[in-house]
Amino acid sequence: MLSWEEDLREISTQEIPQVRRWDEYGGICQRAWVEIDLAAVAYNVQQLKLLLSPQTALMTVVKADGYGHGAFKVAQTALKAGATWLGVATIPEGIELRDRGINAPILILGATHTPEQVKAIAQWQLQPTICTPKQALIFSEFLTTINQSLPVHVKLDTGMSRLGSPWQEAAEFVTLVKNLPNLELASIYSHLATADSPDFTVMKQQQQRFELAISACGIGEKKEMAYPKLHLANSAAALADRRLHYDMVRIGLATYGLYPAPHLQSVIDLKPVMQVKAKVTQVKTIQAGTGVSYGHHFIADREMLIAVVGIGYADGIPRNLSNNMQVLVRSKLVPQIGAITMDQMMLDVTAIPDLEIGEIVTLLGKDGKIKISADDWATKLGTISWEILCSFKHRLPRVAIG
Ligand SMILES: *Cc1c(COP(=O)(O)O)cnc(C)c1O
Secondary structure (H helix, E strand, O other): OOOHHHHHHHHHHOOOOOOOOOOOOOHHHOOEEEEEEHHHHHHHHHHHHHHOOOOOEEEEEOHHHHHOOOHHHHHHHHHHHOOOEEEEOOHHHHHHHHHOOOOOOEEEOOOOOOHHHHHHHHHOOOEOEEOOHHHHHHHHHHHHHOOOOEEEEEEEEOOOOOOOEEHHHHHHHHHHHHHOOOEEEEEEEEOOOOOOOOOOHHHHHHHHHHHHHHHHOOOOOOOOOOOOEEEEEOHHHHHHOHHHOOOEEEEOHHHHOOOOOHHHOOOOOOOOOEEEEEEEEEEEEEOOOOEEOHHHOEEOOOOEEEEEEOOOHHHOOOHHHOOOOEEEEOOEEEEEEOOOOOOOEEEEOOOOOOOOOOOEEEEEEEEOOEEEOHHHHHHHHOOOHHHHHHOOOOOOOEEEEO
């Protein structure tokens, strides 16, 4: 097995294989697919822009393949609609965007440490997050050997206890980064732990720490100073309070049309971008007492018309939704029955006696007046919509609509 360093070396020295998730497949000939409404991406970005003052830049976060929507298309659409920065988690995610012709500044939100990583970042004109003095030294040393300078972003930990230098040490750390050769301090940022909570106490404390750290660095309110940029807000914080916007906001979830929390729904209008659809592959009548699927966790209590649908847990439908989800068929909600299997699932379609093979089933999304959202699944599963969006596998082609 390759270590992650060897893996990176391979990616940085070879051409990235052409990404074939998009366009090549007509969604209509597939058994199951994910529809991505690019017009909704543009709409959401425009709504977010309206919330921001003209001085605040919008970074669209497209890590994890654009939260499962396809990073390139989302990035391209968001940039056209008014975003000016992109955020990714990893170097390969950044390379994919560059390789496909995206020129906007790309911030790597994750940690990068090794000379090989510095080399790839410099080569592909990505911008790293710097969290420790040692990391700053490695970057500076390697950049000096190749005689190239790089914009870097200092991350402070103000209470998330994830990446970042302790906020109390900000002044020393920022001075070090400023003084090291070939590092250009492009921004100072931090990340909020509880921005989606209706209780603002922790968020306010983190903001206060951020401000204390910034002023200790000698960066005041001087508005003529364009750099370094300051940024703190994710989707939830951007919707919760304009005073958290600073010079840039880093927006993931809202781009994809979901609200970080119910109390933030009234702030702006957002349209869900993703729909998950599959086709009916067989329809049959079963008698009362007949078991359905592995383990017979569903037994028909009457004669029943069932449909088999070509989508399962290997496509990213959580198996824990077995016997506990509804889908849309001909604009009607029908129950899923029995264990969800790797590639298929069954529905009770007794209410639709003339249902035919090839008809489309909407698992997530809208059909007629009824909508099933990632939040509905998240609530059932005790998780968050972010995880639902990221869970669909690449066996499902992403089909652009709109
Ligand atoms: C993922 C991420 C974001 C975006 O968060 P959303 O809640 O999806 O808007 C912003 N900043 C950082 C550091 C992140 O890792």
